[in-house]
Amino acid sequence: MLIDSHCHLASHRFQPAEIPVLLENARLAGVGRMVTLATSLHDLHPNLVIAENPVVHTCIGIHPCDVHHAPDDAVSQLSAFTADPRVCAIGETGLDYYHPAPDGWDEAVFRERQLDFLRQHFELAASAGLNIVIHTRDKTGYASFEDALSIYQKYRTVVRAVFHCFIGPWENARCVLDAGGLVSFGGVATFKNAREVRETAANCPPGSFMLETDSPYLAPEPHRGKRNEPAYVRHVADYLAAHRGESTGALERHTGETAKNFFRFRPKD
Ligand SMILES: [Zn+2]
Numbered sequence: 001m002l003i004d005s006h007c008h009l010a011s012h013r014f015q016p017a018e019i020p021v022l023l024e025n026a027r028l029a030g031v032g033r034m035v036t037l038a039t040s041l042h043d044l045h046p047n048l049v050i051a052e053n054p055v056v057h058t059c060i061g062i063h064p065c066d067v068h069h070a071p072d073d074a075v076s077q078l079s080a081f082t083a084d085p086r087v088c089a090i091g092e093t094g095l096d097y098y099h100p101a102p103d104g105w106d107e108a109v110f111r112e113r114q115l116d117f118l119r120q121h122f123e124l125a126a127s128a129g130l131n132i133v134i135h136t137r138d139k140t141g142y143a144s145f146e147d148a149l150s151i152y153q154k155y156r157t158v159v160r161a162v163f164h165c166f167i168g169p170w171e172n173a174r175c176v177l178d179a180g181g182l183v184s185f186g187g188v189a190t191f192k193n194a195r196e197v198r199e200t201a202a203n204c205p206p207g208s209f210m211l212e213t214d215s216p217y218l219a220p221e222p223h224r225g226k227r228n229e230p231a232y233v234r235h236v237a238d239y240l241a242a243h244r245g246e247s248t249g250a251l252e253r254h255t256g257e258t259a260k261n262f263f264r265f266r267p268k269d
Helices: 016-028 044-050 074-081 107-128 143-155 170-178 195-203 230-244 248-262
Strands: 002-007 031-037 056-060 087-096 132-137 161-163 182-185 209-211
Touching: 002 209, 002 230, 002 248, 016 031, 016 230, 031 044, 031 087, 031 230, 031 248, 044 056, 044 074, 074 107, 087 107, 087 143, 107 132, 107 143, 132 143, 143 161, 143 170, 161 170, 170 182, 170 195, 182 195, 195 230, 209 230, 209 248, 230 248
Parallel strands: 002 031, 031 056, 056 087, 087 132, 132 161, 161 182, 182 209
Antiparallel strands: none
16 A cells, blocks of 8 residues: 655645645545654644544654744643544654754754754653654754664664655665664655665665655655645655566555554544
């Protein structure tokens, strides 16, 4: 089953009235399930509402680019929702060293808050028995990846992590897989200049990665630069299947199984 393992359906770039159209487009493209991720306390409830749909599940977390808006107890506020059947994992959390610290924030203090929130998300995931979705991003080099990986190493026996929108070299992906984690690939893998990502994706054995859109961002070819949506995970699948030398059907099957094993997809009554 083709699954979009990472999208943001409560984004301001989607109107609530459009959601049924997006879900229908996804269905027509053969997308059987979607995971929509919260990024703050503000979009938590809109995501839960969208996840009332049987084919949509949500993750709860504070995005690293939102930690300055969040109250100090934001992660403990999330703990009230981990038993909700619409919730399938913790996230989106992580480290973002790409964007500069917001106005009035010292860079080091901002990063320390991201690190602190990431650790708290791991604690929450461990106590709830849920897995975790990690974002890392750097301007150059891999500092955010390395810092997030070393925190993950401390929790690897109790929580599994997916490093989403993975764009790093194979040696970095291998570190995640060696720790028992997963990576996921989205639209960037279809970009002309993204040879390294495709090489990484070609090296990943079945069971070690998932597919995603990260919509509304990072639309794959041939929609690059436009608003992304879950249906376009179809393009990611077609493109990566060709590069990996397997059928799209085979890729759909093993990435779908991987997602079903990673997320806790619960029936919603
Ligand atoms: Zn995201």
